[in-house]
Amino acid sequence: MPAQPTLSQITAHLAEIRARIDQAARAGGRSGADVTLIAVSKTHPAETIELALAAGQRHFGENRVQEAEAKWPALKERFPDVVLHLIGGLQTNKVKDALTLFDVIHTVDRPRLAASIAQHAGELGVRPACFIQVNTGEEEQKGGIPPLETDGFVAECRDVHGLDLAGLMCIPPVGDPPAPHFALLKKFARRNGLAGLSMGMSGDYECAAEMGATHVRVGSAIFGVRA
Ligand SMILES: *Cc1c(COP(=O)(O)O)cnc(C)c1O
Secondary structure, three states: OOOOOOHHHHHHHHHHHHHHHHHHHHHOOOOHHHOEEEEEOOOOOHHHHHHHHHOOOOEEEEOOHHHHHHHHHHHHHHOOOOEEEEOOOOOHHHHHHHHHHOOEEEEEOOHHHHHHHHHHHHHHOOOOEEEEEEOOOOOOOOOOEOHHHHHHHHHHHHHHOOOEEEEEEOOOOOOOOOHHHHHHHHHHHHHOOOOEEEOOOOOOHHHHHHOOOOEEEEOHHHHOOOO
């Protein structure tokens, strides 16, 4: 296993990434304050997450409900201002658990899931912010609504399910230049009146921030490589 990072390393990484985001956002004609940095803590133990919390980080991303359930309830109790983002695929049988723990869902990508989120959110009395994941690269193995079905699915999530739609999310195919995917996501968001763009990871968050991301999801550049 890779060595766990120290507090000073995590603090320095966060400051460096924040500065790069601010610079990229300004280059794109915006303010760095328009970009939320989500620290992706998947696979990292609670002790490492605590270091990022000590460094002042409050937005975190996890990709698996079960893993998050093992780490986050205790941390959220101690740090009630944490905002937890689900960035991995969500199965309908995990929706209730997910909505109990997560504040924001980035991976709404099919009608059955949207319906299940609406139903459980109503029962739990919560209004999670939702991003619709778009499969901009049309990859078979990847989650996300196909690009051509995006407008219709946005309307369904809004008008049929009454979800609180924050925006759109994408994960460009490995090896593709990310910019065309980010541009497509932005175009779809604009024409659907959605303000949020969840795009950009360790390798391309500056490009994303310059192109209009409101949320970047950064893991390894903060915590180091995952086991
Ligand atoms: C793991 C993950 C990230 C972070 O990836 P890094 O390359 O480590 O920054 C971002 N988004 C999603 C959806 C992920 O699963």
